[in-house]
Amino acid sequence: MTIRIAGIGTSLPPTIVTNHDLEQRMDTSDAWIRERSGIGERRVSGVTSEMGLDAATKAIEDAGIGAGDIDFVLLATCTPDQVIPATSTQITRGLGLTCGSMDINAACAGFAYGYAAAFGLMLAPGGPNRVLVVGADAMSKVVDWTDRGTAILFGDGAGAAVLERHEQGDLLGQDFGVAGDLREILYCNHADTIVMEGREVFKRAVRAVTQSVKNALDQAGLTPSDIDVVLPHQANVRIIEAVCSRLDIPMEKTHNVLEHTGNTSAASIPLAMAAANEAGALQPGKIVVMTGFGAGMAWGSVVVRW
Ligand SMILES: CC(C)(COP(=O)(O)OP(=O)(O)OC[C@H]1O[C@@H](n2cnc3c(N)ncnc32)[C@H](O)[C@@H]1OP(=O)(O)O)[C@@H](O)C(=O)NCCC(=O)NCCS
CATH class of the missing domain: 3.40.47.10 (Thiolase/Chalcone synthase)
Structure with missing residues (x-):
């Protein structure tokens, strides 16, 4: 018996900022940004817990289970809503859960860390049967919107995966x-x-x-x-x-x-x-x-x- 991903969900906030919008705010161009980064637009004004909860809800639905079937929540984020308490508790609350949860900050590598950590938890004696791993960040709130070297790169969003014991994976x-x-x-x-x-x-x-x-x-x-x-x-x-x-x-x-x-x-x-x-x-x-x-x-x- 091992572990597979049973469901996936995503969430993006509705507000779009295109490269052309950025051209109005700073000395840059759509052509430069696309050529140097491949980025054409990004979402902004997201809230980490809200995006995370939305992605989590969709991943649970995609897995064909109920929220009550989740018994641990790991949230990878470097932009928590607040430092205390952990933002993952807002996701467990939103899902109506009282299972264990914690935040992981490994910045942009966070989801890979969360995935391996979930495996470790599940394989430990008495570990959870299903772990929800969420990656969510509201980078727009930490971007300096006057700095063309960074503002062009970042955006907000969330993704989530349900890991469960299974012979596949x-x-x-x-x-x-x-x-x-x-x-x-x-x-x-x-x-x-x-x-x-x-x-x-x-x-x-x-x-x-x-x-x-x-x-x-x-x-x-x-x-x-x-x-x-x-x-x-x-x-x-x-x-x-x-x-x-x-x-x-x-x-x-x-x-x-x-x-x-x-x-x-x-x-x-x-x-x-x-x-x-x-x-x-x-x-x-x-x-x-x-x-x-x-x-x-x-x-x-x-x-x-x-
Ligand atoms: C930021 C990044 C796109 C810049 O691209 P680059 O090819 O390295 O460009 P440089 O920083 O060498 O700058 C080249 C020139 O473009 C200018 N420039 C910088 N940002 C610009 C912008 N948004 N628009 C137009 N010109 C810009 C620079 O001032 C520089 O001008 P100069 O040659 O007259 O000095 C690129 O370095 C990058 O993506 N780095 C990794 C960042 C990253 O991934 N961070 C997150 C990690 S999780």
Whole structure:
């Protein structure tokens, strides 16, 4: 008996900010943003708990179960509604649950961390039977809307997955790491707004993700050519292209949403997962890699048999 994803849900706030809208606010252009990042628009004004609850409700419905069947909730976020109490308690409250829940902050790598943590909890003696893993971030509230180096990249959103015990599906390999000496290349200052050295983050991200996917594949006894589906963190399409080129993985195996969402931090992997699911790519037995990186710098990859 192992663990599979039984249901997926997503949520995006209704307010759209296009690159053309940003042209009115700062010295930039739609062409520059698309060429450098692959992003065309993003959603803003989301509330982490509300988006998370909405995505969670849809994932539970997609799994064909009731909220009462969930017995643990993990929320990956770096933009909690408030620091105390944990924002996950707002999701359990909204679902009418009193099961255990907690927030995980591994920034944009949060969903991969949450996925592996859920596995660990479920496989421990007496562990939960079904864990709801949610990735939700309201990046628009921590973006400096006068800084063209960061404002163009981020957006709000949420995605959720229900993990349950089943004979189908498995976690084959995992790799997690943090380079704390690079904390200063991407962080929130005292005013709670993002400060980033974009070029440095780009370079480090490509290296870290490439190595992390390799490590997780090694552990699984697999090679890049065994991968059917890649669900990469949606930060910049050029980062995804660079990683795929280094690993010799065709871009067609990746599923991307960033053109319409921007970088939604912990929400981006489950949003990509929902896109892959809609495309029919997530069939039983497929080898799926989820990989993310972000502030910390934290990275994480999991290799899954769907
Ligand atoms: C931010 C990012 C898109 C910038 O792209 P880049 O190709 O590295 O561009 P650079 O920062 O080298 O800037 C190139 C030029 O464009 C300018 N520029 C920067 N932002 C701009 C914008 N929004 N519009 C127009 N011009 C811009 C710069 O000032 C620079 O001008 P200069 O050559 O006259 O000095 C890119 O570095 C990136 O995506 N980095 C990773 C960030 C990330 O993923 N963060 C989240 C991690 S979870």
